[in-house]
Amino acid sequence: MTERASGATGKSEGASGATGKPEGFIDQHGGFPRFEVADPGPGFGRFLDGMRRLQDLAVSANPDSDTWDDAADRVEELVKLLGPFQAAEGVGPAIRVPSLPGAGSLLMPPWTVTKFSPEGVEMEVEFSRYHVGGNYAVHGGVLPLLFDQAFGMLIHAVNRPMSRTAYLHVDYRKVTPIDTVLTAKAHVTEVDGRKTFVAAELFDPEGNLLAEANGLMVSLLPGQP
Numbered sequence: 001m002t003e004r005a006s007g008a009t010g011k012s013e014g015a016s017g018a019t020g021k022p023e024g025f026i027d028q029h030g031g032f033p034r035f036e037v038a039d040p041g042p043g044f045g046r047f048l049d050g051m052r053r054l055q056d057l058a059v060s061a062n063p064d065s066d067t068w069d070d071a072a073d074r075v076e077e078l079v080k081l082l083g084p085f086q087a088a089e090g091v092g093p094a095i096r097v098p099s100l101p102g103a104g105s106l107l108m109p110p111w112t113v114t115k116f117s118p119e120g121v122e123m124e125v126e127f128s129r130y131h132v133g134g135n136y137a138v139h140g141g142v143l144p145l146l147f148d149q150a151f152g153m154l155i156h157a158v159n160r161p162m163s164r165t166a167y168l169h170v171d172y173r174k175v176t177p178i179d180t181v182l183t184a185k186a187h188v189t190e191v192d193g194r195k196t197f198v199a200a201e202l203f204d205p206e207g208n209l210l211a212e213a214n215g216l217m218v219s220l221l222p223g224q225p
Contacts (some may be wrong), residue, residue: 033089038096038104045100052101052110055130061169109146111184113153120187127178138176143202144168147213150186155217158188160196163217164224170213180204180213194219 063071090096097106102108109131115122125146133139148168155163176182186200196217202210 007166035096036091037098038093040093040097040104044093044097044104045087048100048102048104048106051106052128052130055106056128058130059132060129090132107145109142110148111146111149114183116153118158120149121157122186123150123153123184124181125184126181127176129178132178135175136178138178140170140172143172143176143211144170145199145214146184146202147186147200147211147215150184150200151213151215151217154186154198155196156186158196160188160217161194161219163194163196163219166195166216166218168215169214170211172211174204174208174210176202176210182210189214 030115037198086092093104095103095108097104098113101110101112109127111123111125113121113123113130123146126136127142131138131142133141146167149169151168152163155161182205183203184200185203186198188196189199190197197214198217199212199214201212204210
């Protein structure tokens with residue numbers, strides 16, 4: 001489940017020009033803080049690009065022992081550089097820069113939103129070596145993360161209150177490849193009081209169904225975390 005700031009890239013269909021949110025947006029956050037979009041400057045995007053590449057290399061590189069020692073020294077220096085700036089959730093830019101892949105969060109696969117409307121949410125995502133589970137296929141545990149993110153954004157796109165994921169079921173239809181731009185589509189199937197039933201599919205460029213999911217999102221009561 002996600003905040004609006006981590007969802008859309010710019011204005012979307014049905015959005016208010018003043019706020020960028022759908023007309024009639026329900027500002028009900030339960031116990032969630034209200035996060036604003038961050039503007040950390042271009043260096044943050046470069047940093048994320050480098051870190052994503054570093055993640056790929058961390059699971060695929062095979063240098064000699066001296067090179068590993070050198071790499072470890074450099075990583076430790078980076079930790080020393082950034083350590084004093086560790087901040088609380090919602091203060092740092094991660095997950096608050098919708099113009100960047102994954103909204104600026106390394107936890108997220110590098111998705112970008114291509115549709116954000118009451119009819120549904122669509123995202124493009126390209127998995128890489130970091131996401132491999134075996135035999136160059138995307139790890140099965142990565143796809144629920146992608147679908148859960150899509151469902152969280154969908155809740156905002158259809159103007160439902162802030163919600164938590166009650167359950168998420170995934171069916172795997174074909175092996176999900178890396179280094180290929182894929183498309184995820186999410187939509188609401190039913191609304192019943194606080195319950196929003198949702199579904200999503202993941203397709204390859206040829207339109208083959210790779211995986212599909214269904215879930216239940218339950219809106220928060222005032223003060224609920």
